[in-house]
Amino acid sequence: MxxxxxxxxxxxxxxxxxxxxxxxxxxxxxxxxxxxxxxxxxxxxxxxxxxxxxxxxxxxxxxxxxxxxxxxxxxxxxxxxxxxxxxxxxxxxxxxxxxxxxxxxxxxxxxxRYHPTIDGDYKRCLAFAAKCNMFYCPDCEAPEIADKDTLVIGTGNSAGAIGTAKHLWLHTNKIDLLLTSDSAISDENQVWLNDNNIKLHRAKITALEGKKGCLDAVVLDNGARLEHEAFFVSAPxxxxxxxxxxxxxxxxxxxxxxxxxxxxxxxxxxxxxxxxxxxxxxxxxxxxxxxxxxxxxxxxxxxxx
Ligand SMILES: Cc1cc2nc3c(=O)[nH]c(=O)nc-3n(C[C@H](O)[C@H](O)[C@H](O)COP(=O)(O)OP(=O)(O)OC[C@H]3O[C@@H](n4cnc5c(N)ncnc54)[C@H](O)[C@@H]3O)c2cc1C
The missing domain is CATH 3.50.50.60 (FAD/NAD(P)-binding domain)
Known part of the structure; x- marks a missing residue:
């Protein structure tokens, strides 16, 4: 051999x-x-x-x-x-x-990396992940969302997702945060969210809407539809x-x-x-x-x- x-x-x-x-x-x-x-x-x-x-x-x-x-x-x-x-x-x-x-x-x-899941299935993200406006790596891709209305999607603990939001804040001050887990938020991070008027959603994703790899909106199990220009996943x-x-x-x-x-x-x-x-x-x-x-x-x- x-x-x-x-x-x-x-x-x-x-x-x-x-x-x-x-x-x-x-x-x-x-x-x-x-x-x-x-x-x-x-x-x-x-x-x-x-x-x-x-x-x-x-x-x-x-x-x-x-x-x-x-x-x-x-x-x-x-x-x-x-x-x-x-x-x-x-x-x-x-x-x-x-x-x-x-x-x-x-x-x-x-x-x-853990993608967001829809009914436990991560594969539905693959139509959008790294294709157009759904990003994953702040050190590599944060400047891509400069001045864009961005939804940070946290699939792990709140500290990781808020850490990503803080990093992205250097590039845009139009950030909303979606936490798909029920991880508690520290007092310090809550103050940061409040001070910067960051809207927090806590829900599961039921659908991703978009076409040709570009994501238009994330639909939640509470009926909300979050439409944004860019989506940044913060995943373990x-x-x-x-x-x-x-x-x-x-x-x-x-x-x-x-x-x-x-x-x-x-x-x-x-x-x-x-x-x-x-x-x-x-x-x-x-x-x-x-x-x-x-x-x-x-x-x-x-x-x-
Ligand atoms: C969405 C996204 C966007 C990114 N954008 C950028 C960017 O703009 N700029 C930048 O600098 N970086 C970017 N990155 C980070 C970059 O992709 C990684 O840092 C880089 O790919 C790491 O290279 P690697 O060779 O260490 O591992 P990988 O590229 O992950 O390759 C590891 C390979 O090992 C294989 N493998 C694992 N286990 C086994 C096994 N048991 N048998 C056989 N094969 C195995 C895997 O299948 C995989 O193909 C991005 C990452 C993501 C997820």
Missing amino acids: NIYDCIIVGAGPAGLSAAMHLAWHNRRVLVLDRRTGPLFFTLTKLENVPGFAGQTGVQIMKSLRTQAINMGAEVKRGNVISITGEFTDFTVKTQKDEEYKAKTILLATGIA KLPRTDLAEKLGIRTTKSGHVEPKSQRGDTNIKGVWIAGDLRPMTQQVSVSLGTGNIAAVHIDQFLAKR
Whole structure:
């Protein structure tokens, strides 16, 4: 069986950036991905990714993937369900019973975000999520809503949603807040809402109205119909740590995988992490950078041995 120098789990910006560096340095590298990363579905233009001005998530993913493959990386579709073994002899298995061997592993599995649900179903959001005027990432997208009448939709606790509203307040002072959970509001946050005349709705969503990816209104179970120019989802984010934890890698209190150093190495020899899985802001350029850092050190680590 072929033994790869490195198998990368996750073909988002972090995994593909790492694959490029390793392939460029003549390392045998395989990237496995089940294609659930956000950029595979993002049709809005990303304005803050250096070198990709105004390209959509889908276009950026295509460019990165093509560059990695042209460098010599193998990129395959596959849902990795287990990684066993140790440095120089890891075995990676996919849901379809494919098995691959590698000397080292890079986990670039990203984070899962909780969309708003309608009757418990999040899939109805996918017609609008990241397609036109429904945003998710304040660090990346807050300027998109400049001066727009915006509804912040909080799917988790009130502190997270109000934190998002405060961040967006720097860009627009036309904000309403919808909390779909019954999470209590702290006195301090209540004062902030009152001081800024932010209208608070507490209800479940029963329908999303709009067309061609653009959301017009959110309909609530109390009969209200909230029409806005922009919608910003504040959702809990869960790092995809299942594979890391099974390998024995430590996690932080925030649920992220804990790197041993800025290189992205971990307490398990031969296993690195990169991208959103690391405990820092979630941005494409950060993922590209941490993917590259991990790959540089994987290459050097292999060279020394
Ligand atoms: C709606 C939205 C808009 C955004 N807009 C911007 C923006 O404008 N600018 C910006 O800088 N950032 C933006 N971001 C953030 C950016 O998308 C992320 O920071 C970036 O994609 C993280 O890259 P990553 O490679 O770490 O992980 P991801 O892109 O999440 O990729 C991880 C990949 O790993 C795969 N995977 C996970 N587990 C397994 C497994 N067991 N087996 C196989 N594959 C697996 C997933 O399917 C996924 O494809 C946005 C995010 C969202 C949700």
